[in-house]
Amino acid sequence: MAIERTLSIIKPDGVKRNLIGKILQRFEENGLKVAAMKLVHLSKKEAEGFYAVHRERPFFESLTTMMSSSPVVVQVLEGESAIAKNREIMGATNPANASEGTIRKDFAVSIEENTVHGSDAPETAAQEIAYFFSSTELVNAS
Numbered sequence: 001m002a003i004e005r006t007l008s009i010i011k012p013d014g015v016k017r018n019l020i021g022k023i024l025q026r027f028e029e030n031g032l033k034v035a036a037m038k039l040v041h042l043s044k045k046e047a048e049g050f051y052a053v054h055r056e057r058p059f060f061e062s063l064t065t066m067m068s069s070s071p072v073v074v075q076v077l078e079g080e081s082a083i084a085k086n087r088e089i090m091g092a093t094n095p096a097n098a099s100e101g102t103i104r105k106d107f108a109v110s111i112e113e114n115t116v117h118g119s120d121a122p123e124t125a126a127q128e129i130a131y132f133f134s135s136t137e138l139v140n141a142s
């Protein structure tokens with residue numbers, strides 16, 4: 001198995017409800033390490049740029065308004081199969097379909113306010129990491 005990096009976001013609903021520590025604990029307990037991290041309040045334009053792949057979807061306006069409504073934590077998680085592992089820890093996009101013990105099952109408010117985001121593939125992970133971090137902001141965490 002290869003060491004990978006993935007982009008993770010703790011969304012406004014997670015930050016507002018003081019869930020940063022509990023969510024980080026899930027990642028750390030499952031062997032993922034933080035390679036970069038910051039708290040940012042995205043502009044509407046930044047949220048639209050990040051979710052550009054969804055711009056034709058009916059939920060795009062609402063999603064990008066929600067993502068720019070208050071601060072988020074953006075972080076790079078590193079570890080073996082980090083992309084798939086992060087998605088497993090997060091659970092399904094819709095909390096109604098998320099498995100027991102996942103972040104979204106335990107904390108998500110709705111399919112939109114689903115508490116965390118995680119890259120879905122190596123190409124998107126590389127793009128999403130570069131959207132928020134320069135190479136000098138990343139450490140070798142493993």
Ligand code: CMP
Pocket residue numbers: 054059063093111112113114116117118
């Ligand atoms: P995320 O993993 O960040 O990727 C895209 C986001 O769009 C998703 O989590 C949800 O926040 C949101 N989303 C996906 N599907 C829907 C939907 N059917 N209705 C509203 N929001 C959605």
